Amino acid sequence: MEETKKTTKEQTKAKKVVKILLKIFIPIVAIAVILAIALQIAGFGAFYGLYEPKSNSSKYTDELEGYGVWDNTIENQLPQTVVHKLVMDHFNSPLPKGKKVKKVIFLGFDGYRADAIANIKDDPQSAIMYVKSLGGLYHAYAGGIPGKNEQHTSTAPGWASMLTGGWSLFHGISNNGQYKNGNETFLTTLAKQGHNASFTASWREHTALSYRPDIVQSIKNNIPVEYNHEIDDMATYYQVLKYVSKSKGQEKTAKEDPDVIFFTFEFTDHNGHLYGFGNNKNYYQGSLDANYYGYDIIKTIEARDTYEQEDWLILISTDHGGTGHVHGNQTIMERSTWIAVNKKIDITDEYLNYGQAS
């Protein structure tokens, strides 16, 4: 009898505690939900400039167009292969008056989704917006020609398309994990013409696999392209700074001062895979890091002792976008890329259809 009473008492007590807890928690949860919805409506979700992911393509492209930063329309987006044309045209054109040497630097921001432009669009001291101010910023695309000469929106095929000027049927890399074939990158072509070139990245697959045939060929045939595998982006940054810096009266060898520089930063791709390609603070920070270290490299170029006699082409681009924590497919978030270049592009069919024959 005594036991039952005790149990009933305890049960009543427990019920009371539950009731009190519910009274406290239900309003807290409700307030939190209302606050979250209100902040989303108020546009707080746009703080990082990234919206994840759009249910349809036109919403995403409308959003990109809304930034007001582009020098072409999305209908006139350039194939990423056009980077090769820009570089080769630069070296094949005559030197402007007063200039003695052609130079190119191609800054690769791996996995920098097109809508991450929003993160820096109002900052003239970001690499992308600074280069745009000297030339233009253009919509571009990765992933090849669907159904015809398609390739994964992934790292190895993306950079190979920009370096060789063709899609996978031309360079042999349709996905990560594949060797490039014998068709030349502009690094090799220009090195054979007597320009020292360099390739610097921390993504292991570039030097361990995709470009292994190119590296071996460079070593065996004494083609002056230097391939550097760095341990991380900071090491890449220091190596590129070493290449581009030239203080007053400093003497550098052609190898120490290459005419053709290509490198990639993994800041955005790395954080995209870990935290998501989208509206989160890590991806946002990755986009800032790429821009500020990139800006510093460009300013170091402008401070070169011999800068006035040099004709520099400065390019920045990305290999692919992303969605969720991945990329590789053909969605608009993965296919849409961009090219910033310090010279204006007059968009003609020659640019829109550029692709080396396969």
Ligand SMILES: [Zn+2]
């Ligand atoms: Zn990538």
